[in-house]
Amino acid sequence: MTTLNSLPHPSDPAEALAAVSSLRLMADKLERNAVSEAVQQGWTWAQIAEALDITRQAAHKRHAEFINNKER
């Protein structure tokens, strides 16, 4: 588990927003890799959606293309 020891202070918006942008990219990649792993482990789209707190349709729309791509 990663511990966030420090975060840029909002009083330095350039650094803080750059961190937000990179954290978002990292979160997207982590989500994509985790969903891919979940599918390989036999999770259903309903279970993935529940874990991400989004609808099944949203989970499928966001990730199915990538999963199919990876399986080819």
Place this chain on the structure above:
Amino acid sequence: MIFSFIKSFKRIRQDMKNISLLCLGAEKHAHSNGEDKPGAEHFLLAAFELPDGTAKKVFERLNIDSTGINQAIKNQHIDALHNAGLSDESIEENLEFTEITDPKLKLFDTTPSGQAVLKTLYQSNKKRNTAFTGAHVLEVIASMKYGIAARTLTVMGIENSALKVAIADELR
């Protein structure tokens, strides 16, 4: 009159070809980094692949190796994530991506920073009567103060004022 029309038509045709190459190149770079939409940083990479070679010449004027851009994009993410308190190990592990090798056919789309690049290019293209080149893409990106592309140039040690001078010299 007729010669001027033919010249203008040829320029528009060439511009359309180059913009198409730029968009396809940016999309290819986004996909190879595991991202589905290109941002300004991917247009920066694609500018160096345009056949006019002016983007490369701008960097040569600054003694900067343009082959280091991809690594610089990664490095600016690493810097930002260090600032957020993440360790090297965790950054390396979580920035891993799978290349999108066979994307679903859909309409060309970009991130907001990619849209800003295309919009500004379109506006400057309308005012200009010379052909569109990679240096014009750099000109647009050099006008961006924040975001991944701007931070990438900073990570490469490029001073914004020096870049603008080099672009102006190349376009002269």
